[in-house]
Amino acid sequence: MARGGYPGMGGNMNNMMKQMQKMQKKMEELQAQIDATEIEATAGGGAIKVVVNGKKEVLDIEIDPSVVDPDDVEMLQDLVMAAVNEALRKAEDFSANEMKKITGGMNIPGL
Numbered sequence: 001m002a003r004g005g006y007p008g009m010g011g012n013m014n015n016m017m018k019q020m021q022k023m024q025k026k027m028e029e030l031q032a033q034i035d036a037t038e039i040e041a042t043a044g045g046g047a048i049k050v051v052v053n054g055k056k057e058v059l060d061i062e063i064d065p066s067v068v069d070p071d072d073v074e075m076l077q078d079l080v081m082a083a084v085n086e087a088l089r090k091a092e093d094f095s096a097n098e099m100k101k102i103t104g105g106m107n108i109p110g111l
Helices: 008-038 073-103
Strands: 038-043 048-053 056-062
Touching: 008 073, 038 073, 048 073, 056 073
Parallel strands: none
Antiparallel strands: 038 048, 048 056
16 A cells, blocks of 8 residues: 555545645635625615625615605614615525535535
């Protein structure tokens, strides 16, 4: 048996390690791009607009003054919550779809 491994596996194992390192580098670059991407969602027919980034951080919330009714704060809260949740869902979907391009759909834990 060859030293440090299995007979005949040296070249294949080195190639596999190089491929994994290349994939890891691509994934890190893609993650940086995803993190910087801004995703927008709206609720209430556009009355509420929320912008998040790929890190799922809320960057901006715009509220059309016409939906600000002091007698119905609950509706405004519901619209904001709906827009934020939709933006976060879109960010998650975007991230997953972009990662699939590199991983080829492989299930890699933590991604």
